[in-house]
Amino acid sequence: MDVTGSADDRPMIRLSGVGKTYADGTVAVHELDLEVRRGELLCLVGPSGCGKSTTLKMINRLIEPTTGRIEIDGQDVTRQNPVELRRGIGYVIQQVGLFPHQKVLTNVMTVPLLYGESRSVARDRARELMEMVGLDPATYADRYPHQLSGGEQQRVGVARALAADPPVLLMDEPFGAVDPVVRVRLQDEFLHLQQDLGKTVVLVTHDIDEAVRMGDRVAVFATGGRLAQHATPADLLGQPADEFVSDFVGSTRGLRRLAVTAIDPRHLEPLDGVRTGDLGAAIDVDATLEQALAVMLREDKPMVAVKDGARFVGVLTPNGVHAALRASLAETNGRAGEGGPGGRAAAD
Numbered sequence: 001m002d003v004t005g006s007a008d009d010r011p012m013i014r015l016s017g018v019g020k021t022y023a024d025g026t027v028a029v030h031e032l033d034l035e036v037r038r039g040e041l042l043c044l045v046g047p048s049g050c051g052k053s054t055t056l057k058m059i060n061r062l063i064e065p066t067t068g069r070i071e072i073d074g075q076d077v078t079r080q081n082p083v084e085l086r087r088g089i090g091y092v093i094q095q096v097g098l099f100p101h102q103k104v105l106t107n108v109m110t111v112p113l114l115y116g117e118s119r120s121v122a123r124d125r126a127r128e129l130m131e132m133v134g135l136d137p138a139t140y141a142d143r144y145p146h147q148l149s150g151g152e153q154q155r156v157g158v159a160r161a162l163a164a165d166p167p168v169l170l171m172d173e174p175f176g177a178v179d180p181v182v183r184v185r186l187q188d189e190f191l192h193l194q195q196d197l198g199k200t201v202v203l204v205t206h207d208i209d210e211a212v213r214m215g216d217r218v219a220v221f222a223t224g225g226r227l228a229q230h231a232t233p234a235d236l237l238g239q240p241a242d243e244f245v246s247d248f249v250g251s252t253r254g255l256r257r258l259a260v261t262a263i264d265p266r267h268l269e270p271l272d273g274v275r276t277g278d279l280g281a282a283i284d285v286d287a288t289l290e291q292a293l294a295v296m297l298r299e300d301k302p303m304v305a306v307k308d309g310a311r312f313v314g315v316l317t318p319n320g321v322h323a324a325l326r327a328s329l330a331e332t333n334g335r336a337g338e339g340g341p342g343g344r345a346a347a348d
């Protein structure tokens with residue numbers, strides 16, 4: 001057994017003591033230590049101007065840090081040719097940056113062509129990517145960007161960023177320009193895609209709901225480019241590191257936590273004796289408490305049946321939701337009390 005740890009234990013991205021002071025003296029990022037594990041989706045979240053975009057752009061060297069060191073896959077990024085470096089890093093921005101006078105297919109083909117693929121290989125790859133992001137090439141390939149909705153343009157942006165199959169993807173407010181309903185749909189689609197792709201993703205957002213929904217872990221930045229907390233969504237909501245984080249995640253963090261807390265079979269009641277008319281549509285035992293409550297509210301039922309595959313395992317009532325939420329909060333607080341994950345200690 002390799003006691004030094006396998007290659008996969010090494011972080012994919014490591015920032016050590018990274019700082020950026022702009023020429024006018026603005027400290028955008030201050031002494032940042034941060035690691036992103038392989039295949040992890042890390043959200044950088046915080047108020048406007050706290051250094052999130054600067055941090056992201058330092059990773060692909062669109063901005064050079066003033067201090068510290070950034071490694072990708074163990075390699076110091078400053079020692080790499082920036083063009084080579086960016087080949088391994090997909091970059092998605094809010095403004096999408098599609099070429100307005102080129103058709104959608106051509107826009108996506110640009111990247112494979114840039115890397116020397118033939119036109120026919122590039123075309124096939126572009127079609128495959130369009131399908132992957134949910135844009136039927138038959139409908140969309142020959143449209144121009146202005147003939148797409150904001151959400152569709154954003155999907156093209158994601159397809160283009162994935163075209164070179166980069167192991168790392170940087171996303172700066174990727175769903176920022178679309179309305180809240182489309183935003184949630186794009187978030188879901190991307191999470192689904194990410195399950196298959198397993199990229200290492202750093203996603204910048206100012207929206208705490210997006211961060212806890214999307215992130216395997218979340219880094220909360222405070223003004224002045226200071227890292228206030230780096231934790232899993234559940235730990236962040238259960239155990240904010242300080243008053244700043246607590247205010248930022250908001251007084252409704254208990255409610256937000258519903259979205260990241262799984263159903264616990266210990267809090268289910270037996271199915272026997274329940275009147276069928278009282279039951280909402282069954283949900284899977286892997287669902288979250290929020291999804292369970294949503295079914296009860298949507299169907300105006302006092303409980304919901306829970307299934308594990310084809311087998312019914314019990315029913316969940318609002319009391320069960322409450323008990324599960326309390327138990328999961330107590331677990332986080334208990335672990336924080338033991339010095340376990342929950343605060344900045346969870347960072348690495």
Ligand SMILES: Nc1ncnc2c1ncn2[C@@H]1O[C@H](COP(=O)(O)OP(=O)(O)OP(=O)(O)O)[C@@H](O)[C@H]1O
Nearest residue numbers: 022024026028047048049050051052053054055206
């Ligand atoms: N080229 C620059 N010169 C001077 N200051 C800059 C420059 N670019 C950014 N800043 C400042 O650095 C700080 C961090 O900016 P950054 O864009 O990283 O923040 P952000 O957290 O991404 O903000 P937002 O959510 O508003 O996009 C801000 O105070 C900003 O005004």
